[in-house]
Amino acid sequence: MDAEAQADLALSRIAAAMGEPARLRILHCLLDGHARTSTELAAVAEVSPSTASVHLNRLRSESLIKVSAQGKHRYYRLQGGEVARALEALSVLAGGARRRFVPSTPVYLRFARTCYDHMAGTLGVSLHDQLLSLRWIAEIHNRRGHLYQVTSYGLEGLMGLGIDVAAARNLHRRFAFGCMDWSERRAHLGGAIGAALLKVALKRKWVVQEVGNRALSLTSLGHREIHNRFGLQL
Amino acid sequence: MDAEAQADLALSRIAAAMGEPARLRILHCLLDGHARTSTELAAVAEVSPSTASVHLNRLRSESLIKVSAQGKHRYYRLQGGEVARALEALSVLAGGARRRFVPSTPVYLRFARTCYDHMAGTLGVSLHDQLLSLRWIAEIHNRRGHLYQVTSYGLEGLMGLGIDVAAARNLHRRFAFGCMDWSERRAHLGGAIGAALLKVALKRKWVVQEVGNRALSLTSLGHREIHNRFGLQL
DNA sequence: TCCATTGTTTGATGATAAACGAAGCGTCGA
DNA sequence: TCGACGCTTCGTTTATCATCAAACAATGGA
Numbered sequence: 001m002d003a004e005a006q007a008d009l010a011l012s013r014i015a016a017a018m019g020e021p022a023r024l025r026i027l028h029c030l031l032d033g034h035a036r037t038s039t040e041l042a043a044v045a046e047v048s049p050s051t052a053s054v055h056l057n058r059l060r061s062e063s064l065i066k067v068s069a070q071g072k073h074r075y076y077r078l079q080g081g082e083v084a085r086a087l088e089a090l091s092v093l094a095g096g097a098r099r100r101f102v103p104s105t106p107v108y109l110r111f112a113r114t115c116y117d118h119m120a121g122t123l124g125v126s127l128h129d130q131l132l133s134l135r136w137i138a139e140i141h142n143r144r145g146h147l148y149q150v151t152s153y154g155l156e157g158l159m160g161l162g163i164d165v166a167a168a169r170n171l172h173r174r175f176a177f178g179c180m181d182w183s184e185r186r187a188h189l190g191g192a193i194g195a196a197l198l199k200v201a202l203k204r205k206w207v208v209q210e211v212g213n214r215a216l217s218l219t220s221l222g223h224r225e226i227h228n229r230f231g232l233q234l
Numbered sequence: 235m236d237a238e239a240q241a242d243l244a245l246s247r248i249a250a251a252m253g254e255p256a257r258l259r260i261l262h263c264l265l266d267g268h269a270r271t272s273t274e275l276a277a278v279a280e281v282s283p284s285t286a287s288v289h290l291n292r293l294r295s296e297s298l299i300k301v302s303a304q305g306k307h308r309y310y311r312l313q314g315g316e317v318a319r320a321l322e323a324l325s326v327l328a329g330g331a332r333r334r335f336v337p338s339t340p341v342y343l344r345f346a347r348t349c350y351d352h353m354a355g356t357l358g359v360s361l362h363d364q365l366l367s368l369r370w371i372a373e374i375h376n377r378r379g380h381l382y383q384v385t386s387y388g389l390e391g392l393m394g395l396g397i398d399v400a401a402a403r404n405l406h407r408r409f410a411f412g413c414m415d416w417s418e419r420r421a422h423l424g425g426a427i428g429a430a431l432l433k434v435a436l437k438r439k440w441v442v443q444e445v446g447n448r449a450l451s452l453t454s455l456g457h458r459e460i461h462n463r464f465g466l467q468l
Numbered sequence: 469t470c471c472a473t474t475g476t477t478t479g480a481t482g483a484t485a486a487a488c489g490a491a492g493c494g495t496c497g498a
Numbered sequence: 499t500c501g502a503c504g505c506t507t508c509g510t511t512t513a514t515c516a517t518c519a520a521a522c523a524a525t526g527g528a
Contacts, residue, residue: 050487090245094241
């Protein structure tokens with residue numbers, strides 16, 4: 001088989017991978033740049049988990065999505081911007097320009113959002129980096145992922161915010177770890193400490209949660225407080 | 235079903251239409267903007283005419299191609315530029331940027347090329363228009379397509395080029411007709427007279443055929459001769 | 469008018485693949 | 499260590515679809 005025919009075949013396999021309603025719903029869902037778990041995507045695609053797993057495998061073998069395991073979950077996301085662009089080009093054919101795909105994470109989600117029970121986005125990543133450079137937290141080696149301990153500086157600072165670090169340590173969950181941020185591609189602070197920080201930020205109205213999505217809005221109070229307490233100019 | 239889900243479904247149907255090797259070969263073949271007959275496309279797709287017919291119907295129902303009947307033939311071509319753009323976006327995913335699709339007729343083909351045994355492209359269309367305005371040929375009405383007769387002016391001119399018009403009239407084929415030019419979307423001169431003109435142009439080295447494609451190169455001699463004999467400034 | 473060419477439609481057949489449940493494998497939290 | 503949970507793999511069923519030959523329709527030329 002010559003190179004031309006082989007390229008055609010590869011192209012048709014990619015198009016076929018997109019040409020199945022359930023798989024297209026999966027791709028469409030991932031278009032915002034977020035990573036989703038297998039279970040979430042099964043619900044979106046409206047198929048059983050086992051069926052979704054087969055679909056995800058197929059999309060992966062065509063390099064349309066990539067996966068990264070994190071603990072119990074497997075996070076799937078688009079392989080890259082080309083995939084989003086191809087889907088957008090296809091959507092032009094379907095019903096004109098009736099509906100536009102959002103090729104990347106929307107600005108309002110990219111800046112700050114919740115990731116389960118802690119902060120993600122630019123805000124979350126910046127805070128994580130600042131806590132590290134202020135030496136409130138320090139990395140400890142572990143075979144899987146980044147784990148953190150709270151230093152004596154950190155203990156003082158967190159208690160100053162009204163966080164009960166000892167109680168957080170006794171929760172049946174990871175204490176503090178670097179949680180991969182999918183819009184920033186860098187770590188933000190997860191675990192019990194991360195959750196406690198979000199709780200404080202919400203309670204003190206540094207950020208407010210929007211309805212209907214996971215976005216967080218930074219208030220002017222929050223802007224001031226985060227600058228004063230962490231030296232972080234957002 | 236909500237609008238979102240319906241758009242996804244339409245999208246997946248389009249992707250599925252492209253996701254079949256034979257159909258993709260057809261689309262790929264049509265990417266140069268030319269129209270092809272059902273039989274030609276069956277050969278390209280390497281399937282039987284009946285199978286090709288089914289595929290062409292499917293592509294047509296998804297508005298990826300359009301058809302126009304001309305006599306015994308049915309000419310298929312891409313629906314529009316968006317289809318070419320979508321295929322190009324997909325080809326980025328297949329094997330990187332290894333091979334680029336040509337979304338429209340390449341310049342070298344657009345200017346001048348063979349159409350079976352006569353001239354097409356800008357050159358062919360210009361010549362056709364000029365022969366009409368010089369009254370070498372005149373349109374005669376016919377229920378299907380444009381047919382032409384050669385006037386006394388034309389007879390003189392063609393004989394001056396060494397063309398045996400009487401012999402051309404006796405060939406078992408259409409004498410002269412307007413053949414739709416798919417890159418120009420206008421007619422060029424086909425039939426026995428069109429073929430005889432190409433033969434002369436090749437013999438006198440006004441144009442030379444390139445190897446491997448249907449392109450024609452206009453020589454400087456051809457440029458001069460066509461200007462002198464037809465008053466055509468290319 | 470007749471025949472060759474071109475193309476579509478139909479019907480039958482075989483291959484592909486999408487779907488699910490059950491079972492298996494890892495990881496997390498108690 | 500022991501479930502609980504998330505996810506995948508396997509095996510089976512079912513439905514879809516690509517394919518071709520044969521029949522049919524339309525056109526052009528002799």
